[in-house]
Amino acid sequence: MKKILLLLANGFEAVEASVFTDVLGWNKWEGDGSTEVVTVGLRDKLTCTWNFTVVPEKTVDDIQLDDFDALAIPGGFEEAGFYEDAFNESFLNVIRHFHAGQKPIASICVASLALGKSGILIDRKATTYDHPTSKRKEQLKHFCTNIQNERIVLDDNIITSSNPGTAFDVAFLLLEMLTSKENAHHVKDLMGFT
Incomplete structure (x- = not known):
């Protein structure tokens, strides 16, 4: 069984988290049966961008990172406090641990900024939220010099995406x-996606 750590920051977007629980959950029951998702946060209770309250199964302090095979991180909104958790050293250390083990790391939208802040995007290709009204790509330039204008960027074991x-x-x-x-x-x- 491959265990995926779904790392949730306060202020995350619920839809960006639910794709991991749904796709990997469908795989567990209808695919090859090899995946299990564990939701993890820095706190016992999290509030999503639009005030949806979520109770993660574990906190970072309750887990052994070596027990997991991959990391998934949804993005969120600054106005909802996303970067308070996403830029917290405990959160960043989880990212660094998975990177050091060359395990898959999947991020959606602005979650790539946490990857960048952790230091793992140096000399890597990446992207982030790319709407013309957004300054997030400028923010990513502080952490990554090889920013791509693609919807999804896969660089070795790291996935980043644009929205x-x-x-x-x-x-x-x-x-x-x-x-x-x-x-x-x-x-x-x-x-139903094909």
């Missing part, structure tokens, strides 16, 4: 990395 609309594609790409292209296609078909 919430990429969420399902990121989750399916992570599933493919953890299982196989054929299995990811099978789950995608079962979920």
Whole structure:
């Protein structure tokens, strides 16, 4: 069984988290059965961007990072306090741990800024929220010199993406990395995406 740590910052976008629980959950029951998602936060209770309250299964202090095979991080809104958790050293240390082990790391939208802040995007290709009204790509330039104008960027074991609309594609790409292209296609078909 491959365990995926779904790392949630306060102020995360629920839709960006739910794609991982759904795609990897469908795989657990309808795909090859090899994935299990564990929701983890820095706190016992989190508030999503739009005031949806979530209770993660574990806090970072309750887990052994070596027990996990991959990391998934949804983005969120600054106005909802996302960066307070996402830029916290405990949060960043989780990212560094997975990077040191060369394990898959999947991020959606502005979650790539946490990857950048952790230091793992140096000499890597990456992207982040790319709407013309946003300054997030300028912010990412402080952490990454090779910013791509792509919806999704895969650089070795790291996935970054440009907006919430990429969420399902990121989750399916992570599933493919953890299982196989054929299995990811099978789950995608079962979920009505083909």
